[in-house]
Amino acid sequence: MRNFKLALLGTGFISDFYTGTLHGQRSGDRVHIVYSRTEAKAKEFARKWEIPEWTTDIHEAVGHPAIDAVLVGLPNHRHLEAVKLAAEAGRAVLCTKPLGRTAAEAREMLEAVERAGVFHGYLEDLVYTHKTLKALKFVRNGALGDILWVRSRETHPGPHSDWFWNKELSGGGAIVDMGCHCIEIGRNFIGKDVRPVEVMCWADTQVKPIEAEDHGIGLVKYDNGAIGQFEVSWNFRGGMDLRDEVSGTDGTIRMDHFLRTGFEIFTATGESGYVAEKAESQTGWLFPVGDEVGALGYDNMFLDMFNSLEKGEAPREDFYDGYVVNAIIDAAYRSAASKKWEKVNLEIWRGQKNAGKRDNLTEYDEGHWLVKKEKLPNAVVKLILKEKSTGKIIQREIRAEDS
Numbered sequence: 503m504r505n506f507k508l509a510l511l512g513t514g515f516i517s518d519f520y521t522g523t524l525h526g527q528r529s530g531d532r533v534h535i536v537y538s539r540t541e542a543k544a545k546e547f548a549r550k551w552e553i554p555e556w557t558t559d560i561h562e563a564v565g566h567p568a569i570d571a572v573l574v575g576l577p578n579h580r581h582l583e584a585v586k587l588a589a590e591a592g593r594a595v596l597c598t599k600p601l602g603r604t605a606a607e608a609r610e611m612l613e614a615v616e617r618a619g620v621f622h623g624y625l626e627d628l629v630y631t632h633k634t635l636k637a638l639k640f641v642r643n644g645a646l647g648d649i650l651w652v653r654s655r656e657t658h659p660g661p662h663s664d665w666f667w668n669k670e671l672s673g674g675g676a677i678v679d680m681g682c683h684c685i686e687i688g689r690n691f692i693g694k695d696v697r698p699v700e701v702m703c704w705a706d707t708q709v710k711p712i713e714a715e716d717h718g719i720g721l722v723k724y725d726n727g728a729i730g731q732f733e734v735s736w737n738f739r740g741g742m743d744l745r746d747e748v749s750g751t752d753g754t755i756r757m758d759h760f761l762r763t764g765f766e767i768f769t770a771t772g773e774s775g776y777v778a779e780k781a782e783s784q785t786g787w788l789f790p791v792g793d794e795v796g797a798l799g800y801d802n803m804f805l806d807m808f809n810s811l812e813k814g815e816a817p818r819e820d821f822y823d824g825y826v827v828n829a830i831i832d833a834a835y836r837s838a839a840s841k842k843w844e845k846v847n848l849e850i851w852r853g854q855k856n857a858g859k860r861d862n863l864t865e866y867d868e869g870h871w872l873v874k875k876e877k878l879p880n881a882v883v884k885l886i887l888k889e890k891s892t893g894k895i896i897q898r899e900i901r902a903e904d905s
Contacts, residue, residue, distance in 0.1 A: 504812045505530030509563040509593075511584050512575035513538040513547040515662045516598055520575055520625075521551045523800040531808060533573070537563035560584065564591050571621070571811065574598060577665040578672045582607050585821075589614040594621035594811055600682040600831065601824025603673025608828040609850065612821040623807045623817045624824040628656075628683045628744070629690050630799030630806065633757045637748065641691055646750030648860050652691045653731040653747045654684035657738030659782055660710065667712050675714030677705060677838075678831055680734040685830050686823060688722060688730025691748050694823065695853035697725040698830050698846045705838035709737045720834045723843070727859035741782055741789060751862050759797055761789050822852065 508524070510517055510533045517536075524531050535555040538544035544556040557563050564572055564587045571594035574584045581597055588595035595615060601624055602608035615622040628634070641649060661679060665671040672678060689698070703720035710716040716737055722730040744759035767788045791797050803819075810817040829848050837844040866872040866887055873886040873895065885898045 503530065505532070506570040506808055506811070507532055507534040507568050508571050508573050509534065509566055509569045510536045510553075510573045510575060511560060511563060511580075512577075513543045514575060514577075517547070517575040519795070519798070519800055520573060520598075520804075521547075521553075523795050523804055525551065526795075531804070534568055535563050535566050560587065564588055564593060570594065571596060577663070578603050578678070579665070579670070582611055585611040586614050589618040589620055592618060592620060594623075596623040596625055596807055597821070597824070598625045599627075599824070600673070600678055600828060601821060602828050603678065605825060605829040605832045605847070608821070608825040612825045612850070615821055621811050622821040623810070624819040624821055625803060625807075626683065626686045626819045626823065626827075627799040627803045628759075629686055629819060630802035631759055632796055632799075632802065633759060634687065634690070634746070634799065635802060637746075637755045637757060638690060640753075640755065641748065641750070645753055646748060646755065647752030648862055649692050649728055649748060649750045650862075651729045651731065651747075651749040652688040653733070653745075654687040655733040655743065655745045656680040656683055657733065657735040658742040659739060660716070660736040667710070667714070669712070669714040672714070674831070674835060675705075675707070675712065675718070676716055676734040676736045677703070677718040677720070677732075677834055679736075681718060681720065681732050681831060681834065682827050684732035684734060685722060685730065685827050686819070687746055688732070689823070689826070692724055692726075692728045692730060693853075693857075694826075696728065696857045697848070697851060697853055698722050698730075698826070699725050700843045700845050701830060701833040701837050702843045703834040703837040705835070715838070718834070718838070720837070722830055722834075722846075724857070725854070726857040739782065760791060763789070763791060763797065765790050765792055822850070825850065 513536060521533050533553050535557060536544055536547050536553050537557050537560050539558060541558050544558055548556040572588040574581060574597040576584055581602060585595055585597055601611060666679060700723050701720055703718060705715035705718035707715055708717050717735040720732050741761050743761045746757045748755040767790060769785055795801050806817050829846050833844045833846045864872040869890055870887040873888055876884050878884055882899050887896050
């Protein structure tokens with residue numbers, strides 16, 4: 503197993519998660535040099551994580567002769583600059599979510615890395631959670647039948663740093679910050695080769711004194727008739743709530759990733775240490791997370807990234823995925839403004855040309871379609887049927903032993 507040396511760009515909250523995961527997982531992968539705009543932050547971060555070198559010069563970090571890859575953990579408005587520098591230097595590059603503030607920025611990054619022929623990974627951690635990966639195996643093995651609907655929710659009291667709240671720097675509000683997670687979770691379950699075609703979205707600024715939206719709900723319609731639903735908010739009180747639901751013709755999956763995970767503590771005196779990301783209280787009922795790295799998917803994400811880099815293969819999530827997500831987010835913002843369904847504009851599409859809506863009708867007999875079959879308390883089975891010839895809905899009751 504090859505051990506990689508990394509240049510980490512950024513010393514914010516996400517960089518702590520990334521470095522903690524990297525230094526604790528494969529044992530050999532290490533951040534070799536860290537970049538920050540301020541000397542004090544660079545030095546302190548390097549000291550905390552025992553990183554050999556630090557710098558306030560981004561070119562020095564990207565061009566360092568000892569490194570194998572660049573890890574971008576910078577604010578959204580600096581992703582394009584960092585990725586282009588890495589591509590020009592011929593470096594493998596991993597970038598945090600969202601890839602760009604807009605699809606145009608994301609496309610520019612995608613074209614830069616593909617033109618340079620360098621490895622590129624999109625760090626969408628929430629599609630790598632242990633629960634999600636197991637759920638995806640059920641789906642791909644046919645346990646749920648055809649996927650009809652995916653609902654993904656991420657809500658919390660708001661992000662950590664000032665730039666998130668600046669629409670110009672971040673590209674938007676809660677939708678670009680967290681909707682990117684929810685959208686890509688939906689794509690994974692519905693099928694990343696199925697084209698997203700249009701979006702209906704509501705967004706508003708309900709609580710926070712900002713220009714961007716602090717709450718958004720959207721529907722993403724796919725070419726095969728499936729629907730992805732996202733719910734995001736910076737106004738949720740009580741910590742961070744991450745939930746996913748997947749519904750298919752033959753089954754359903756429901757997952758709680760954070761907040762309600764079966765780990766609960768009550769304390770009257772208060773917990774002086776760290777409880778969980780975005781926890782709002784130190785007393786009363788608290789909901790710690792036993793393994794945040796695993797619950798948020800960071801461990802599996804970096805395992806995939808570096809195993810793929812080592813093998814010369816594309817990871818599960820790359821810059822093309824980030825570009826598609828940004829295109830969907832663009833449509834969501836247009837819809838929030840127009841109050842109409844808005845087309846997803848994908849100038850680059852590499853999936854199915856025309857998936858087509860699936861025919862999920864179930865035949866009961868030669869003359870009828872089955873609408874529903876239900877066993878009643880008296881052991882009678884009720885059938886709701888549709889006559890093929892007339893279209894009329896009828897019902898029948900039969901004995902359970904005859905069903």
